[in-house]
Amino acid sequence: MFDNVIEAMVDAVLVVDVEGRITLTNTATHQITGYTAEQLKTLPIAKLLVDDSSGLRTIVRKRIEDGDVLRREKSWLLTSNGERIPVSVTGSPVLDAQGGLQGIVLVARDIRELRQLLLDKEEEIKRRCHAEAELRALNASIEAKLDETRGSLLLAERRATLGTLAGGVGHELRNIAQIQVAAVDELAAAIAANEDVAALAKQILPDLERVAEHITAHGQRLMQLARPGPDHVQPLDLNQVIRDVIAMLRGAGKLSRVELTCELSTEPILVTVNRMRIEQILVNLVINAVDAIGSSTGKITIDVRPSVDGKRAVCEVHDTGSGIPEDQLENIFHPFFTTKPEDKGTGLGLPVAREIVTTYGGTLTASSEVGKGTSFVFDLPR
Ligand SMILES: Nc1ncnc2c1ncn2[C@@H]1O[C@H](COP(=O)(O)OP(=O)(O)OP(=O)(O)O)[C@@H](O)[C@H]1O
Ligand SMILES: [Mg+2]
Structure with missing residues (x-):
């Protein structure tokens, strides 16, 4: 056994x-x-x-x-x-x-x-460690590539922003050049007709001077795009800025076919901003309104008032033009969105205006009804 x-x-x-x-x-x-x-x-x-x-x-x-x-x-x-x-x-x-x-x-x-069995297990553990190390290395290289891609995306985005900003400056220069062309035309016509040029020149010169200021300021802005510097701000009465812009646009014959009413505030409404930039916003809003009215008759109202709590300045530009379809109300603030012919609109006016207002801590919004008209409202801290 x-x-x-x-x-x-x-x-x-x-x-x-x-x-x-x-x-x-x-x-x-x-x-x-x-x-x-x-x-x-x-x-x-x-x-x-x-x-x-x-x-x-x-x-x-x-x-x-x-x-x-x-x-x-x-x-x-x-x-x-x-x-x-x-x-x-x-x-x-x-x-x-x-x-x-x-x-x-x-x-x-x-x-x-x-x-x-133990050796096999050890071998397997080694293999796994190796695979893990390889994975880590791969991960690191993917991270590095991602960083690189992020970097180039950032660069591309910066270039696109630069392009948009440069386009914005170009847009303003074109608007302002129209004012100059109109003034020079008027002067040339007066000389040709042997009219009293001196009186006309006296009337036109301030506009031309303003145009020159704009061109200089925008030249500087273009240079700033390459190397950003401080924005020159000063306390301004929004009422006065509006008066000046309207005079300038009237002088350029931009308002000849529309009825324009200003409801300015009786008290000065001081905002600390760069004058050119606020003029730029107003010029674009008013020209947009004129374009929306087109060849039909219509009214533009510019209204300035302090906000209910008195802490902000509110400005509204209203027109009785074509209006904007509801589904396009946000698109109009996108760069290069335009419904105008190529030689007339770049689609940069509103995005640039919104960017400026936002920089100063304000907002720019639109409300509209097709066939009735449109209102743009912006506010700025006082
Ligand atoms: N007051 C308005 N009434 C109706 N549509 C408007 C009004 N303002 C703007 N829009 C619409 O918004 C679009 C974009 O306006 P924006 O000022 O940005 O560019 P634009 O006027 O088309 O071109 P640009 O300003 O370069 O001349 C216009 O093409 C138009 O379709
Ligand atoms: Mg415009």
Whole structure:
């Protein structure tokens, strides 16, 4: 029965006497070591089982003499052809009836498969670490590329903004040039008709001077686009600015076909802004209103008042022109949105106006009804 049990075991089982001689082995031992039972009987255990440090024999003996059971000691089985097979060894003492040590039963488990498994796992962990490192590197390079793309997008956006701003300046220069052309035409006609040029010149010169100021200011603004500098602001009475703009537009013949009413405030409404920029907004709003009325008759009303809480200046430009369809009310503030022929409109007037008002901490909004008219309202801090 005992022999059968030992035979049935897949682990190598060896019984060793106190001298270290092998007295009993099972088939698994022969299969693993390549030795026959007879060969093993003549082999000292120290030649068959070794460990990395002091030699298994001493450890086995010492432990067993101390009465300890040897548990899963890592060692090596030396096969008949010199191969070292890793094994895990368990040993128990064999005692006689008086408790004297007769020998040891050693069970050696071939752990090659287990070791291979461990090695495979280690290999897999290494592979994973490597893959992880590669992923991290890839991530970093993607981040770097993203940064680069962000950078070039920013540059493209800056260029687009510059283009829009430069377009805005061009738009204003064109509006203002029309005023100059009209004034010069009028003067030329008066000279041709031998009229009193001096009186006319006196009337026109302030407008021309204003035009020149605008051109200079916008030239400066173009230069500022390349290298932004401070915006020259000063406290101004919004009523007066409106009066001047209307006089200028009237002088240029822009208001000849419309009826224009100004409802200015009786008290001065001071706002701290750059004069040219506010004039630019007003010129665009009024010219837009004139265009919306077109060849039909219509009315434009400009209204200036303090806000209800008195902290802001509110200006409304209302016209009885064509009106704006509801679904286009926000589009009109987008750069280059225009319903005018190419030689007439650039679609920059309103976006630039809104940008200016926003810079000063105000808002510019539109409300409209098709066929009835449109109102633009902007406010500025006082
Ligand atoms: N008072 C208004 N009544 C009706 N439509 C308007 C009015 N003001 C603006 N719009 C619409 O908004 C569009 C954009 O106006 P914006 O001033 O930005 O450019 P534009 O007048 O078309 O061109 P530009 O100002 O360069 O001459 C106009 O083309 C027009 O369709
Ligand atoms: Mg316009």
